[in-house]
Amino acid sequence: MAAGIDRQYLSAWKQAATHAGDSEPVQIWTQDGTYGGLDSGKLGIWGTVVGVDFDMCIADGACIDACPVDVYEWIDSPGHAASERKPFMPREPDCIVCRACEEVCPVDAVLITDPGDVEAAMAGADAAAAPAITEAVATEGEASAEAAATVAAEPAIAAPVWEPKPDVWLQRMKESLADANLPDTGMAKAKPLFKEIRKETLDSLSRGKEFIALVHNDKCIGCTQCVYFCNFASIDMIGWELETRTDAFESKKALIVEDTCTGCTLCVFACPVEAITMEARA
Amino acid sequence: MSRTEPYARTIPHPLFERMIINDVDTPDEAPWQPERQHEYGYFPGCVDFMDVEVKFSHLNKGDADHASIAAAAIKLMNAAGIDPLILDMNSFKCCGHDQLWQGQLEVFDELKAHNLRRMQESGIRTLVVTCAEGYRTFAVDYDLPGQGIQVEHITQTLRGRGLKFKSPEPVRVTFHDPCRLGRMMGEYDAPRDLIQLVDGAEMVELENSREKALCCGVSSMMYCNDATKAVRKKRLDQGTDAEIQVMLGGCPKCYMHMQCLLNEERMDPGEHNHSFEMLDLMQFLSACLVEEAA
Amino acid sequence: MGDDTENLISEYQQGRQAEDAAERIGRRTEFTRETPRQAHSVLEASHVKGEPLYPHELVRDSVLTLYVTSILFFLSAFIPPPLHRAADPAASTAFPPPLPDWYLLWAFGCLKVAWDIEFTILGHHFFLMTAKVWGTLVQGMIIGMVVAVPFIDRALGYLIDPGPKEGMMDVLNSGHARRPIEDPVRAAIGVWGLAFVVMLSIYSINANIVLYYPAVTTSVLARVTLWGPLACAGLTYLWLDRRRAEGARPLSDEERFELYRDGITSRRMQRIYEFKLNRCYQCGLCDDICPVRTNEGEEELNIIFNTFQNEHDGVAKWSCITCGMCTAICPQNIEYVDYVLEQRAIALQGAAT
Numbered sequence: 055m056a057a058g059i060d061r062q063y064l065s066a067w068k069q070a071a072t073h074a075g076d077s078e079p080v081q082i083w084t085q086d087g088t089y090g091g092l093d094s095g096k097l098g099i100w101g102t103v104v105g106v107d108f109d110m111c112i113a114d115g116a117c118i119d120a121c122p123v124d125v126y127e128w129i130d131s132p133g134h135a136a137s138e139r140k141p142f143m144p145r146e147p148d149c150i151v152c153r154a155c156e157e158v159c160p161v162d163a164v165l166i167t168d169p170g171d172v173e174a175a176m177a178g179a180d181a182a183a184a185p186a187i188t189e190a191v192a193t194e195g196e197a198s199a200e201a202a203a204t205v206a207a208e209p210a211i212a213a214p215v216w217e218p219k220p221d222v223w224l225q226r227m228k229e230s231l232a233d234a235n236l237p238d239t240g241m242a243k244a245k246p247l248f249k250e251i252r253k254e255t256l257d258s259l260s261r262g263k264e265f266i267a268l269v270h271n272d273k274c275i276g277c278t279q280c281v282y283f284c285n286f287a288s289i290d291m292i293g294w295e296l297e298t299r300t301d302a303f304e305s306k307k308a309l310i311v312e313d314t315c316t317g318c319t320l321c322v323f324a325c326p327v328e329a330i331t332m333e334a335r336a
Numbered sequence: 337m338s339r340t341e342p343y344a345r346t347i348p349h350p351l352f353e354r355m356i357i358n359d360v361d362t363p364d365e366a367p368w369q370p371e372r373q374h375e376y377g378y379f380p381g382c383v384d385f386m387d388v389e390v391k392f393s394h395l396n397k398g399d400a401d402h403a404s405i406a407a408a409a410i411k412l413m414n415a416a417g418i419d420p421l422i423l424d425m426n427s428f429k430c431c432g433h434d435q436l437w438q439g440q441l442e443v444f445d446e447l448k449a450h451n452l453r454r455m456q457e458s459g460i461r462t463l464v465v466t467c468a469e470g471y472r473t474f475a476v477d478y479d480l481p482g483q484g485i486q487v488e489h490i491t492q493t494l495r496g497r498g499l500k501f502k503s504p505e506p507v508r509v510t511f512h513d514p515c516r517l518g519r520m521m522g523e524y525d526a527p528r529d530l531i532q533l534v535d536g537a538e539m540v541e542l543e544n545s546r547e548k549a550l551c552c553g554v555s556s557m558m559y560c561n562d563a564t565k566a567v568r569k570k571r572l573d574q575g576t577d578a579e580i581q582v583m584l585g586g587c588p589k590c591y592m593h594m595q596c597l598l599n600e601e602r603m604d605p606g607e608h609n610h611s612f613e614m615l616d617l618m619q620f621l622s623a624c625l626v627e628e629a630a
Numbered sequence: 631m632g633d634d635t636e637n638l639i640s641e642y643q644q645g646r647q648a649e650d651a652a653e654r655i656g657r658r659t660e661f662t663r664e665t666p667r668q669a670h671s672v673l674e675a676s677h678v679k680g681e682p683l684y685p686h687e688l689v690r691d692s693v694l695t696l697y698v699t700s701i702l703f704f705l706s707a708f709i710p711p712p713l714h715r716a717a718d719p720a721a722s723t724a725f726p727p728p729l730p731d732w733y734l735l736w737a738f739g740c741l742k743v744a745w746d747i748e749f750t751i752l753g754h755h756f757f758l759m760t761a762k763v764w765g766t767l768v769q770g771m772i773i774g775m776v777v778a779v780p781f782i783d784r785a786l787g788y789l790i791d792p793g794p795k796e797g798m799m800d801v802l803n804s805g806h807a808r809r810p811i812e813d814p815v816r817a818a819i820g821v822w823g824l825a826f827v828v829m830l831s832i833y834s835i836n837a838n839i840v841l842y843y844p845a846v847t848t849s850v851l852a853r854v855t856l857w858g859p860l861a862c863a864g865l866t867y868l869w870l871d872r873r874r875a876e877g878a879r880p881l882s883d884e885e886r887f888e889l890y891r892d893g894i895t896s897r898r899m900q901r902i903y904e905f906k907l908n909r910c911y912q913c914g915l916c917d918d919i920c921p922v923r924t925n926e927g928e929e930e931l932n933i934i935f936n937t938f939q940n941e942h943d944g945v946a947k948w949s950c951i952t953c954g955m956c957t958a959i960c961p962q963n964i965e966y967v968d969y970v971l972e973q974r975a976i977a978l979q980g981a982a983t
Contacts, residue, residue, distance in 0.1 A: 236404060
């Protein structure tokens with residue numbers, strides 16, 4: 055099996071079927087254009103913007119945990135060789151292209167294509183025209199030289215990502231509390247609040263490739279929260295170079311680097327003083 | 337463990353802070369009356385509140401279930417003959433430590449006003465907290481002792497209550513002093529006394545302990561970056577040097593941050609060199625508790 | 631195309647991208663400096679703030695000079711000269727006897743308490759030293775001891791605890807406690823020395839005292855000089871030891887918390903901790919132990935002192951993890967974390983408007 059999802063699947067693979075999503079149907083792509091259903095053992099790649107190779111997916115759930123906007127949910131695929139459930143993407147249009155799921159996937163089964171680039175990718179222009187920086191982003195953590203090389207070469211197989219430890223005492227603790235009721239009133243209170251706030255905040259923000267985050271220097275307190283929340287901080291999405299000096303304090307200001315900003319709004323969430331807003335690109 | 341579904345981290349945690357602010361903005365003015373009079377009140381705090389998203393479940397596979405700290409504390413208090421009133425999130429709100437230390441005084445004041453009113457309504461005489469940050473906040477910033485309610489850290493409560501602990505196997509443990517409990521509140525001995533009670537546990541001190549203890553690196557959920565991870569790693573390295581098997585913390589936040597780094601190291605098997613476990617003191621004691629024949 | 635060629639090409643492309651990004655950043659921001667991160671040293675001329683000679687210093691010095699001159703005029707005009715009659719060199723003893731300047735009275739006292747050292751053993755009479763000689767020697771020994779204290783202190787500290795291996799922990803673990811309150815023995819010795827010098831000074835003017843207070847005879851004074859400083863030292867030791875046993879800290883916690891609570895509740899934010907920062911004498915211990923600073927690996931930065939001088943930047947304020955190690959080590963017990971808390975509140979209040 056090839057390591058990682060086929061990066062040219064939008065042009066090289068054939069569209070075989072659709073599956074009903076929350077608002078729009080989700081496309082299913084296979085190599086030969088035939089699709090036999092969820093229990094057939096041969097599932098192909100699901101999704102256009104959020105592409106997941108279900109035949110590789112080992113269902114460790116990392117993408118579901120990582121997604122800030124809840125695009126995924128579990129769907130059962132009985133009898134499949136790799137795993138018996140898959141991360142289905144019913145809320146695909148909600149994707150903010152933050153690429154968090156790409157990074158966390160242990161088997162490289164996820165490929166995010168920017169909605170604006172989908173048509174070009176379908177036309178087969180992906181390998182030729184896509185800027186190198188997009189690929190570099192996708193393989194975050196590798197040496198920069200390798201990043202560009204992955205355009206042509208197959209991405210390396212990810213090492214086993216989880217080394218289990220015995221955790222003897224943790225198990226003992228869990229056994230000792232087996233019949234105790236864990237307090238969860240806070241959780242019960244928090245969960246609905248959470249969903250509500252997240253939905254409100256996301257709905258009020260404009261996001262996507264045609265938008266860019268903007269830092270208001272007069273509000274920025276230089277706390278670096280956004281730098282650590284940006285998925286692309288290692289590649290310099292947010293520069294950290296500025297220095298202003300006033301009478302009272304001097305403070306560094308965040309700077310958004312235009313080229314790599316995907317408009318994912320994660321930094322807006324991160325800012326404690328609401329100094330970052332989303333603006334339309336000029 | 338009576339929880340069926342693991343909770344996933346769905347939102348970056350500044351939204352968690354925003355949620356507390358939202359909680360502040362929804363006033364809860366209705367009077368509240370506990371079913372009966374309790375001498376002791378136990379404030380589990382945000383341990384389960386933040387499980388919702390701070391669990392980093394894609395990193396630790398759900399191991400860092402902080403609500404187990406609260407459950408362990410309740411179990412130990414019951415074993416010590418204390419029947420605490422659980423001051424949970426149904427009627428209380430977050431203690432506001434993080435907001436205070438982030439400089440958000442308005443939010444803190446609202447939380448304080450609400451919690452103080454609830455404290456008076458609850459009629460307790462002694463407040464017990466498992467969290468070092470909560471201990472400091474209630475004792476100093478709320479000034480509960482000035483209003484007739486004693487504040488105790490759980491280790492101070494359990495000390496000298498005749499509890500019996502026995503470790504299933506000989507184990508080498510150490511205690512990591514939380515900044516808020518040690519340097520800010522001056523309590524170094526109570527947790528150590530408790531560990532001495534455990535039969536079969538050998539207590540060793542790290543290179544820096546007590547006043548000189550290194551911090552876990554993240555206070556008030558402000559930072560988790562390279563610099564603070566280096567602080568954390570240094571602390572864990574000291575544990576490796578002391579050849580311990582279990583590191584015990586007195587604060588759920590310390591437990592959370594240390595556990596987070598330990599779990600992160602598992603993602604990169606070549607790097608990690610910390611072969612011990614991090615546990616909260618309450619969890620450890622709960623695992624070692626000798627049940628009275630009943 | 632081989633892998634090497636591809637790597638070369640991609641490396642070149644990456645380099646070009648980095649250059650472009652740097653150029654873009656530089657173009658977009660007028661206030662970018664040549665060196666992105668400057669060293670925060672107090673020795674840097676651009677960071678040292680002070681007052682100019684003209685007009686500030688000049689005016690202040692002129693006023694002070696005129697003030698002193700006017701006092702001199704006042705004294706000479708209204709207080710008659712104390713010399714009643716000319717001194718008589720032929721007189722046997724002046725009474726009351728002439729005295730040295732007040733700051734040398736202790737040395738005079740040393741000479742006065744001294745006596746000739748002579749003793750008789752087995753019928754042989756030994757004369758060891760006259761009072762003048764050893765009274766003078768003692769003065770030299772006292773000054774010599776004061777000079778030697780730091781060396782002895784360090785040597786003893788090293789013998790007791792040679793210190794661990796890592797550089798960071800040196801300050802923490804070697805030597806003794808810095809605050810007097812945490813080291814009652816050394817504090818008691820210091821108090822004994824101060825009290826003894828004062829008592830020597832008083833003893834040296836015994837003739838003048840007897841003139842006005844006949845009850846205070848020389849023998850009484852001698853006893854007080856001998857035992858008084860010892861009593862002071864004992865009381866100091868007992869008091870400090872008791873405080874230490876109680877776990878008290880130099881600044882009472884209640885006082886500190888009240889200040890801090892009032893600052894929060896009254897919302898006035900009077901920058902109370904900035905006054906505390908005034909006590910900093912730049913020992914640099916806080917910088918040695920600060921875990922964040924150690925890991926950032928920056929150049930030398932004296933956290934508390936530079937904070938006092940407004941040298942801190944936003945990063946220092948927001949990257950503090952408020953662990954309190956600097957307060958624990960600070961000889962002046964400066965509450966740096968409370969200061970950070972206050973500054974954060976001020977910054978957020980400013981940002982929210």
